Amino acid sequence: MINFNGTVTNNTTTIAYNNRGFAYGDALFETLRVVHGKILFLEAHYFRLMASMRILRMEIPMNFTMEFFGEEIMKAITANKLSETSARVKVTVYRGEGGLYLPTSKTVGYVVSATPLASDFYLLDDSTPYEVDLFKDYYVSPDLLSTLKTTSKAINVIGSIYANENDLDNCLLINTDKHVVEALNGNLFLVKGNTIKTPPISDGCLNGVLRKQLLEVIKLLPDYTLTEASVSPFELQRMDEMFITNVITGIQPITKYRKKTYTVNVAKQLLQKLNVKVRLAN
Structure with missing residues (x-):
């Protein structure tokens, strides 16, 4: 219905x-x-x-x-x-x-x-591999329209088909400035040491609701530094962790990008904090 x-x-x-x-x-x-x-x-x-x-x-x-x-x-x-x-x-x-x-x-x-x-709260499955690669056939425009959830999502559809054809779980999108902006179905976060980084809205990534919630959570954590800055594709293999966020899944850790594998430690910490935020809000 x-x-x-x-x-x-x-x-x-x-x-x-x-x-x-x-x-x-x-x-x-x-x-x-x-x-x-x-x-x-x-x-x-x-x-x-x-x-x-x-x-x-x-x-x-x-x-x-x-x-x-x-x-x-x-x-x-x-x-x-x-x-x-x-x-x-x-x-x-x-x-x-x-x-x-x-x-x-x-x-x-x-x-x-x-x-x-299936679940009332956000869960994190760190036992199942989750592999991504760059989708380079088409590019996101770094403008205001790209940040909206319109029904014009051809790049996400084509990218999803590409991922399926290449046995990938997801793809990362690039803008016309050759910066990595997001995944096909959510915002992207990267972790290096105690720094958590995410692409800025000005690069054309979705103005995600869970992105906003997670930024608020991270800002309250004294052990981590948050930065919103452009992400070069060359940075990806130097990161300790990468994960994708959206309101349905919560946090989806990326375990492999090309030959690099990643940990999920920070993602687990943030997911616990996020679930507390959800319980307090409701």
């Missing part, structure tokens, strides 16, 4: 052929984690969505408050009987039908879907 513009209906609901999200990628989405009816990082997701809608010059409806956003998510959770477990929720907001590249409508529509997750 899905929530389609406020009405709960079955998953076979169709959209118009000229839906702008389908026709032009004129849409945004948020992927959220809901645990026993509690929406994790709701405020961060809501404000990112509002900021993204403004950047795309979408007109935000007056009723589209954070409370409304939460209620519409819970409609999908309840309809799918996921109130007593953990769930992955996707909210897609698209501009109303009409026009070619130039929109003729100021309305917006939305779809909310929910599927079950």
Whole structure:
């Protein structure tokens, strides 16, 4: 069951052929984690969505408050009987039908879907290898649009196919300045000694919700220095650890990049702190 513009209906609901999200990628989405009816990082997701809608010059409806956003998510959770477990929720907001590249409508529509997750908290599996490599067929632009979660994700789709064809678990994306910016499905963090580094938003990486949460956690740890700076591909094999973050997985350690293998010690520490943050927030 899905929530389609406020009405709960079955998953076979169709959209118009000229839906702008389908026709032009004129849409945004948020992927959220809901645990026993509690929406994790709701405020961060809501404000990112509002900021993204403004950047795309979408007109935000007056009723589209954070409370409304939460209620519409819970409609999908309840309809799918996921109130007593953990769930992955996707909210897609698209501009109303009409026009070619130039929109003729100021309305917006939305779809909310929910599927079950296996665990209530973030877990880290350090027994399973996780190998990545660079994806160099196409590049990310280091601009504001690249930081948004739009439905225009061709590089992520093609990169995922490339990873699958080459028996990789993920790929790292590079921007046009030849800096490593992120993974296909999350933000990238690197560890060298007591320094934790992550690419800056200005390099074109996703303005990730979990990235923001983890930055707050790291800043409170006296034993580590946090830096947001551009990452050269040549740095990767000199690092002690690398890991990927997103709100569904939490922290995914990278165990191998080319001939280099990595530890997971800092990732484990940060995951414990992150789970404490989640429990306190909810």
